[in-house]
Amino acid sequence: MKIEANYDGMNTLGGFDIRRQDMPFPSNNMDATRASLSFQYYIPFVKESILSVLVSGSQVLTGRNMGQSTAFSGGLTYQFGLWK
Numbered sequence: 001m002k003i004e005a006n007y008d009g010m011n012t013l014g015g016f017d018i019r020r021q022d023m024p025f026p027s028n029n030m031d032a033t034r035a036s037l038s039f040q041y042y043i044p045f046v047k048e049s050i051l052s053v054l055v056s057g058s059q060v061l062t063g064r065n066m067g068q069s070t071a072f073s074g075g076l077t078y079q080f081g082l083w084k
Contacts, residue, residue, distance in 0.1 A: 002040040006058075009033045010066075018065045032063035040077075050079040 015029035036058035045051040054075045060068045 001042065004038045004040075006036045006038075007033070008036075024065070028065050030063070030065045032066040033061045035059055035061055045078075050077075052077045052079075 010030065010032045012028075012030050015027045018024055018028050036056060038054065038056035040052050040054050042050055042052045054073075054077060056074070057070070057072045059070050060066060
């Protein structure tokens with residue numbers, strides 16, 4: 001089992017704020033902090049093969065010109081060897 005927690009941030013060095021009538025633009029000033037948590041559980045499947053289940057979620061905590069959002073994801077991974 002693997003458990004991972006992350007806290008990261010983004011801070012641009014310049015730009016301008018998004019006004020009410022404007023669309024986002026690459027030169028906008030954007031700042032944000034985000035926290036995320038992920039789990040990976042390895043399930044024994046076949047000898048020399050690994051099957052795992054992944055579940056993760058993240059939340060934008062603060063932001064300037066960045067909307068608060070929550071994201072969830074999940075998946076399966078299957079690892080196998082090509083060479084012995």
